[in-house]
Amino acid sequence: MTEALKVGEKLPSEAELDKIYNVSRTPVKQALNQLENDGYIYRLQGKGSFVANRRPAEIWTRMTGFRSNYLDKWEKISSKTIEISQRKGCFTHLFNIDDNEKITYLKRVRYFDDKPILYLEHYVNPFIPNDIFENNHSFISLGQLLKEKLNIEMVRAEEEIEPINATTTIANILHIPEGTPLLKVTRISYDQKNLPIDVNPYIVNTKEWKYKINFRQEDVHEDF
Incomplete structure (x- = not known):
């Protein structure tokens, strides 16, 4: 063959x-x-x-608990950037920058079968040029976009998870009632040089999209 x-x-x-x-x-x-x-x-x-099609499933799904959803449903997934702006004073210590230095801020929505399921924000390290986002409003994975355009690969991520209720703004974006229980995940992604590239809070409608992790023995450490 x-x-x-x-x-x-x-x-x-x-x-x-x-x-x-x-x-x-x-x-x-x-x-x-x-x-x-x-x-x-x-x-x-x-x-x-x-x-x-590895493009949407490449980075994001291999490093989160939503991997099982994405691998067999990639053809129904799409994304849209709804805001690109510059902000000061965000995560200055993490990015090791001055308080007055601007970083790129993104607001995005990810859809499954044209139905909004995730609301995402990105605070991007200022050494990443803003124009790659201006020219790519519908990218699925920021990690894949950076890999293709700049040969920057996300190799490590940290995540914190917390339950929240939908605000009026989030409810309007996700087309759900205000106060709906949601899952908020804040992840920090690092490149090959262990530099923080992206701080990505995202909010998930878990009624539509489930978070699932499978642990192997080698994943579990003594201090777990």
Whole structure:
């Protein structure tokens, strides 16, 4: 099997792959599991494995608890930037900048099947040029955008989670009643040099989008 598969195209079944590559079922399963973990394919129960579009699922989903949602539903996800501005005095200590230095501030909405499910804000390290956001209003993943445009890769993130109730503004953006219980996640993303790149508070309508984490033994430390 030498021809390239296109995004959305179905892979051969495990039995077919066994015959194509003349190997046993175990290495085929291991290979498919690794491809799924890396975001190259996604699986639909009862339907099989399909080639994924890694762009929306690449960075954001591999580093958050929403990964399981994104990997098999990427084609229904879209985003829109609703504000780009400059702000002073935000996260100056974290970014190691003067209080008067401006940083880029973004407001965005992420949609699933054209329904708003996440409201996002970004406070971006000032060494990132503002024009990449001005020219890309509908990017899915800020990490993927920075990787493509500047070869900056987010390799580490910290997250804090807290419950909140929808304010009037958030309720209007997410099309939900005011006071609806929501989940607020604040994440700080770091690049290969351990520099903080993005402070990203985002608010999730968990009735539509679930947060899920699977721990492995190597993830759990003694001070957990």
